[in-house]
Amino acid sequence: MKKWIATLACFCLLSVSAQAQKYVPTPENLQNRKEFAESRLGIFIHWGLYSTFAQGEWYMNNASVDAREYAKAMNGFYPHRFDARQWVSAFKAAGAKYICFTTRHHEGFSMWNTRWSDYNIMNTPYGKDIVRQLAEECHRQGIKLHLYYSHIDWTREDYPAGRTGRGTKRLDRADWPAYYRFMNNQLTELLTNYGEIGAIWFDGWWDHDVDSVPFNWELEEQYKLIHDLQPGCLVGNNHHQTPFEGEDIQIFERDVPGENKAGLSGQDISALPLETCQTMNHSWGYRVTDQEYKSTRELIQLLVRTAGKGANLLLNVGPQPDGTLPEAALTRLAEMGQWLDRYGESIYATVAGDYRDGDSIITTRNGNNLYVHLLDTNIDRVSMPLSQKVKRVEVLGEGIRIDYKYKKGVLDFAVDIPDDCIDYVVKVTLK
Numbered sequence: 001m002k003k004w005i006a007t008l009a010c011f012c013l014l015s016v017s018a019q020a021q022k023y024v025p026t027p028e029n030l031q032n033r034k035e036f037a038e039s040r041l042g043i044f045i046h047w048g049l050y051s052t053f054a055q056g057e058w059y060m061n062n063a064s065v066d067a068r069e070y071a072k073a074m075n076g077f078y079p080h081r082f083d084a085r086q087w088v089s090a091f092k093a094a095g096a097k098y099i100c101f102t103t104r105h106h107e108g109f110s111m112w113n114t115r116w117s118d119y120n121i122m123n124t125p126y127g128k129d130i131v132r133q134l135a136e137e138c139h140r141q142g143i144k145l146h147l148y149y150s151h152i153d154w155t156r157e158d159y160p161a162g163r164t165g166r167g168t169k170r171l172d173r174a175d176w177p178a179y180y181r182f183m184n185n186q187l188t189e190l191l192t193n194y195g196e197i198g199a200i201w202f203d204g205w206w207d208h209d210v211d212s213v214p215f216n217w218e219l220e221e222q223y224k225l226i227h228d229l230q231p232g233c234l235v236g237n238n239h240h241q242t243p244f245e246g247e248d249i250q251i252f253e254r255d256v257p258g259e260n261k262a263g264l265s266g267q268d269i270s271a272l273p274l275e276t277c278q279t280m281n282h283s284w285g286y287r288v289t290d291q292e293y294k295s296t297r298e299l300i301q302l303l304v305r306t307a308g309k310g311a312n313l314l315l316n317v318g319p320q321p322d323g324t325l326p327e328a329a330l331t332r333l334a335e336m337g338q339w340l341d342r343y344g345e346s347i348y349a350t351v352a353g354d355y356r357d358g359d360s361i362i363t364t365r366n367g368n369n370l371y372v373h374l375l376d377t378n379i380d381r382v383s384m385p386l387s388q389k390v391k392r393v394e395v396l397g398e399g400i401r402i403d404y405k406y407k408k409g410v411l412d413f414a415v416d417i418p419d420d421c422i423d424y425v426v427k428v429t430l431k
Contacts, residue, residue, distance in 0.1 A: 023223070023246045028232035032198065033248055036234060037273040038349040039097035040307050041340070042146070043333075044277055044316035045087075046102050046284040047130075049109040051321045052077050057285030060107050060154050064167025067155045070107070077124040082323025084137040090325065091143070094333035095340035097348075098144035100201050100314060103131055103190060105148075105285075106165065108155035112194075116185045119155065135194040144198035146234075147190055151183070151204035151217065158182070160215070162207030180218060184225055191229040198234060199249065200226055205239035220246050236275065242268045252276045256302075257309045274311035278302060279318075280329055286318040293328045296335040297422045301359075303336070303347065304373045304423055308362035310352035339422065342397045346371035346425050355384045368431070371396065374424040377417045386411040388430040396425040 025033070050057045052073045060070050091099055104110045110120035112131035121130055131147070138145040154165030160174040191197055208215035223235050223246030234248040243250050250272045254262035257269045257276065280299065283290045294302070299315065306313040317329045340347065346364055353363025353370060360376040361384070368391075372382060386409060393402040393413055404413035417424045 021220075023220075023227075025248065026227075026231040029227070029234070029248060032232045032234055033273050036098070036144075036198070036249060036312070037310075039144075040312050040347050040350070041094070041096045041303060041336075042098040042100055042275070042312055042314045043091045043094070043096045044100050044148075044284075044314045045319065046105070046286075046316060047319040048102055048105045048107060048111060048285070049073055049077055050105065050107055051079075051286045051319060054286055054288035054321065056283045056287040056290070057102075057105050057107070057318075059285075060168055061165050067108075067168040067170045070168070071109075071119065071155065074109070074119070074124050077121075077321075078126045079130075079319075079321065079323030080126065082126075082130070082133075082319075084133040087134070087319075087325065088137045088141050088143060090330060090333055092141055094337040095344060096143070096315075098146055098198055099134070099138060100146035100148055100199070101131065101134055102148040102150075104150055104186070106150050106152040106154050106204065108153040110186070112190070114186055114189055116182055116189070117156075131190070131194060135197075139195055145194075145196075146199035146201055147197055148201040148203060149183075149187065149190070151202055152207050153179070156182070160208075162204075162215075163210055164207055180222075184222060187222070187226065188229065191226060191233065196232070197230060200233060200235055201251070202235070202237040202239075205237060205241075219244055223247065234273075238277070240264050240267060243270050243272055247272065249273045249275055252311070254278055256306045257311050274309070275314050276306045276309075276311050277314040277316065279316045280332065283318060284316055286320050286326070291328065293332065296332045296339075299332055300336060300339050300422050301375050304362050304364075304375065305359060307347050307350060307364050308352055308356060308373065343423065343425050345369075346373065346396055346427070355386070357384075368429060370428040370430060372426040372428060374415060374417060374426065375422075377419055377421055377424075379415060379417060379424075381412070381414045382426070383410060383412045385409055386428075386430075390428060391431045392427075392429040394427050394429075396427040402426065 046057050050059050053059045113122045113129040114120050135145055153159040154168045157171045157173040158175040158179040160176050226233055236249040236251045238251045250270045252265040255265035257274050260266040281290045281293045303313045319325055350364035350366045353365045355363045362373040364371045390406045393404045402413050
């Protein structure tokens, strides 16, 4: 009996201990989640040593480049035209509320003054800390800075090789404890030396998703480190899975939540704030042959469809080797900003509306204001279910009243959409 009681007591202690370790976000973190969910548009920046090759961020892997030969490009990396103020100003004018910058991608090159690796921006002819310049400018202009950090390294010998980077000819001297310490030391630098960081955005978990024995990334301890250093810092992981313990946002790659056209976002949708990341053209990092940019119309409609799912759009830009942003990207960003200046109230701080008709009719909502986004210029009448009575229907941005009928829980109204309209937004004020 005493033995049974002792066993029960031990079990209870273990249960209490497990519960005590469960992640509980701080009030500051919860507030930042709320602000993040209201932001709706962020800018993703994929920029690293890979830009010198102008073949995209996966060039080392895709071309099976010897990591030692690849690293020699560091001696020619001189982004002399990089101007953090111009970047941040352009992104802010586009209507973005935050920026997510790749501090270290899978190639292993660090874009800041890190003491934990010589393979960094300070040892190039340029010799200036990119992350510091961006952080200072973001703080100055009042825009949040998020930091991307890869769990993968195609160059370091202590990283336990996964299913990518097999052709880089690096020596296989896997030492997970050493590599894990290295990552956490770098994360500590980023969260200690650069002011407030809005989020850490991880990538690469999937590199070991086909291992015969499940790989232990020790994420909970790493997430705890982040939250200990900056309790308000959000943690997201592009693992293509339902969120893990300790994460604050859920990421979807190349798809709006609930869709899986790209084959990377089949996971369940959680109650966490949501974010969809997508490219302007086909590549994340700068690729000289990839000039097939989505039109401004396509990008705005993508933003609307994403907001209609209650998610943010993290729209990518791949800077050029000299530090400038592609003109095609700048043009589209400026045009998106002009559109948001006029129609932003239907996007920012909204939640997903209850009604949707494919990709033609999307709804967003903020309190008693329902926004009906008509993305097909062939639409001439809308008839949609609505549980609340209607006070007024008008064309957003023009103040033109629309005649309507509301009967038996159905709202009905006619529209005349111009052929060149990107998104005909109807504002429905509810009683």
